[in-house]
Amino acid sequence: xxxxxxxxxxxxxxxxxxxxxxxxxxxxxxxxxxxxxxxxxxxxxxxxxxxxxxxxxxxxxxxxxxxxxxxxxxxxxxxxxxxxxxxxxxxxxxxxxxxxxxxxxxxxxxxxxxxxxxxxxxxxxxxxxxxxxxxxxxxxxxxxxxxxxxxxxxxxxxxxxxxxxxxxxxxxxxxxxxxxxxxxxxxxxxxxxxxxxxxxxxxxxxxxxxxxxxxxxxxxxxxxxxxxxxxxxxxxxxxxxxxxxxxxxxxxxxxxxxxxxxxxxxxxxxxxxxxxxxxxxxxxxxxxxxxxxxxxxxxxxxxxxxxxxxxxxxxxxxxxxxxxxxxxxxxxxxxxxxxxxxxxxxxxxxxxxxxxxxxxxxxxxxxxxxxxxxx
Numbered sequence: 001x002x003x004x005x006x007x008x009x010x011x012x013x014x015x016x017x018x019x020x021x022x023x024x025x026x027x028x029x030x031x032x033x034x035x036x037x038x039x040x041x042x043x044x045x046x047x048x049x050x051x052x053x054x055x056x057x058x059x060x061x062x063x064x065x066x067x068x069x070x071x072x073x074x075x076x077x078x079x080x081x082x083x084x085x086x087x088x089x090x091x092x093x094x095x096x097x098x099x100x101x102x103x104x105x106x107x108x109x110x111x112x113x114x115x116x117x118x119x120x121x122x123x124x125x126x127x128x129x130x131x132x133x134x135x136x137x138x139x140x141x142x143x144x145x146x147x148x149x150x151x152x153x154x155x156x157x158x159x160x161x162x163x164x165x166x167x168x169x170x171x172x173x174x175x176x177x178x179x180x181x182x183x184x185x186x187x188x189x190x191x192x193x194x195x196x197x198x199x200x201x202x203x204x205x206x207x208x209x210x211x212x213x214x215x216x217x218x219x220x221x222x223x224x225x226x227x228x229x230x231x232x233x234x235x236x237x238x239x240x241x242x243x244x245x246x247x248x249x250x251x252x253x254x255x256x257x258x259x260x261x262x263x264x265x266x267x268x269x270x271x272x273x274x275x276x277x278x279x280x281x282x283x284x285x286x287x288x289x290x291x292x293x294x295x296x297x298x299x300x301x302x303x304x305x306x307x308x309x310x311x312x313x314x315x316x317x318x319x320x321x322x323x324x325x326x327x328x329x330x331x332x333x334x335x336x337x338x339x340x341x342x343x344x345x346x347x348x349x350x351x352x353x354x355x356x357x358x359x360x361x362x363x364x365x366x367x368x369x370x371x372x373x374x375x
Contacts, residue, residue, distance in 0.1 A: 256272065
């Protein structure tokens, strides 16, 4: 017999989960769940499945969002639908709340089955998540899934029948032994561009620092991140970035790797990464553009300097997250589709039916452009 429970506190199962799943990827680990719990400020919900002896068999993590004021861009079904084929959401945005969004920070989805009887455990977790959504009529979304088979299974179990590609992860696998080997895999024109970007950066007087903890992060680097966010019209505050630093320090300090671009003793660029075995996740960046001008600090600090460091430190894969697809593709990244599944509550079933699927064509065009996209 499989029983399920909903927890508001990660500590209810974190130690047990860590013992049962010691070798999972960072974004599915107990320390990462503790980080996500802190970041959500009490809005995470965890559904666990156990057998008759009480042994943990599986779990999924959901983020609750009561209204638009509490929405976060990467964990909001409204963002997955916008702008849509007609340029407007299927219903006024205010009607898309409350929500339960099954994803953890880092645009990943945690849906982990630990024991056998995978189909039964998966069905139990989905049924419990749906029942939780029904309590207040929440939209239930599972997003950023990489396993197409799991996507189909979730859609069937939810009775949703609606799933679609909602973005892509940008990944670079190491197939070379030095930077020249990396360049050899690029087109002639791209090699010339990268060499020019490297020459300018190295001649600019900027120096790269590498820091293996959060100790270097503070108000100065937070302001750099806010400066970059503002350039792209993203709302951010120094205090919110500092909160993130504190949350990282409390839960994942040993996994943090920071690259800084320094000039004259001042940090003018920052790139915050997470080390996960032989994978390096490039997580967030920030710059003072008034101080770096045309020194190509963005791609050097976010891309080339991590590649060079990784070659000397056993990194075999770089994950650059979603967004800026064309620029990353030109620098050698392949694009791994990220899928989403949505279950509309009864009140939205008619108005929103098919809306996620309708959005998929636009997403594929944005992600892959003229490049052939995977099926």
